[in-house]
Amino acid sequence: AQKITQTQPGMFVQEKEAVTLDCTYDTSDPSYGLFWYKQPSSGEMIFLIYQGSYDQQNATEGRYSLNFQKARKSANLVISASQLGDSAMYFCAMREGRGGSYDKVIFGPGTSLSVIP
Amino acid sequence: DAGVIQSPRHEVTEMGQEVTLRCKPISGHNSLFWYRQTMMRGLELLIYFNNNVPIDDSGMPEDRFSAKMPNASFSTLKIQPSEPRDSAVYFCASSPTSGGPREDTQYFGPGTRLTVL
Numbered sequence: 001a002q003k004i005t006q007t008q009p010g011m012f013v014q015e016k017e018a019v020t021l022d023c024t025y026d027t028s029d030p031s032y033g034l035f036w037y038k039q040p041s042s043g044e045m046i047f048l049i050y051q052g053s054y055d056q057q058n059a060t061e062g063r064y065s066l067n068f069q070k071a072r073k074s075a076n077l078v079i080s081a082s083q084l085g086d087s088a089m090y091f092c093a094m095r096e097g098r099g100g101s102y103d104k105v106i107f108g109p110g111t112s113l114s115v116i117p
Numbered sequence: 118d119a120g121v122i123q124s125p126r127h128e129v130t131e132m133g134q135e136v137t138l139r140c141k142p143i144s145g146h147n148s149l150f151w152y153r154q155t156m157m158r159g160l161e162l163l164i165y166f167n168n169n170v171p172i173d174d175s176g177m178p179e180d181r182f183s184a185k186m187p188n189a190s191f192s193t194l195k196i197q198p199s200e201p202r203d204s205a206v207y208f209c210a211s212s213p214t215s216g217g218p219r220e221d222t223q224y225f226g227p228g229t230r231l232t233v234l
Contacts, residue, residue, distance in 0.1 A: 033221065045208060045225035091160065095221055104173065105150075105223060107160040 003027065004092055004108035011113050013082045020067070021077040021111045023092030033095040034075040035105065036066065040088040048090075051075055079113075087115045119143070121226035123209050129232045135197040138229045141190055142211030150223060151184055151194050152208040160208075166192065199233045206230050 005024045013019035025034065036048040051059045051066045059066040067076040079086055092108040122141040130136055142149045150165040164174040166186045174184070181200070186192040196203055210223040 035222065037225075043206060043230070044227050045210070047222055047224060050222055104162060104165070105221075106162075109159050 003106045004094055006090075006092055006108040006111050008111045009109075011111055013079075013113065013115055015084060015115055015117050016081055018078060018080045019082055019113065021079070021090050021092075021113065023075045023077065023108060025073050025075060025092070025094045027073075027094065027096050029096040031096075034066070034068070035093040035095070036064070036075075036077045037091045037093065037107075038086075038088045039091065039110070040085075045091070049077070082115045084115050084117060087113060089113075121209055121211050121224055123207075123226035123229050125229060126227060127230045127232075129234065130199055131234050132200055133198045134233075135195065136199045136203075136231060136233075138194040138207050138209075138231070140192045140194070140209030140226060142192070142209070143224055144190070146211035146213050146224075147189065148212045148221075148223075149186060149192050150210040150212075151192070152210065152225075154206045154208060154228070155204075163194070196231075199231075201233045204231055204233050 003026050007022055032053045034051045038046045038048050049059050049061045049064045049066050051068050058068050063080045065078045067078055089110045089112050091110045093105050095105045121143055124139045148167045151163040152160050153163055154160045161176055163176045164184045165172055169186045169189060182196055184194045206228045208225050208228045210225045212221050212223045
């Protein structure tokens, strides 16, 4: 069974607009972490933002914020004021457990975002 | 600070040849991960090490693949003999894994694009 689902294979957004990339996850572990990574066409994987399952507030990092809805098991990434440089693949990932050397991180299939000038 | 370093960045080889990919993790990080990325299968975890010890190699596709981490600053992924279906981008990532959730964030190297003819 898919642990991480990203239902939008491709998305378009107008420059300067906000965009939401969807991510749902499946776990029975009460303790887990959620990550978003960006992969531009150059290929590198860039860490964007982290949300812990016990965090009381939604994570924010500059123009990135995570809309964390625990009951719905969703962790959508919101990018505000889109820029041309935001065009990339975006991966949602989850780590189960409280952290430590034995926890794997599982990646979703990714969403391709294209920012239109 | 230097990020994760991988070499070579590109490798083209012929079927049957041995291929060795190299990785230097971020100094002070004690977990290291090898991933493979293809269009068909996405990002797959092959193996990960903690404190130079292989913890989980269940993602290694078959006996042709082997990985070592002789010390805290160096790891290799070897494919012998290589096959065309091994063509992919291979990423190395490292994390601090000090026990806290944010410390488990994985930081990726630039990847090695492998083509097996």
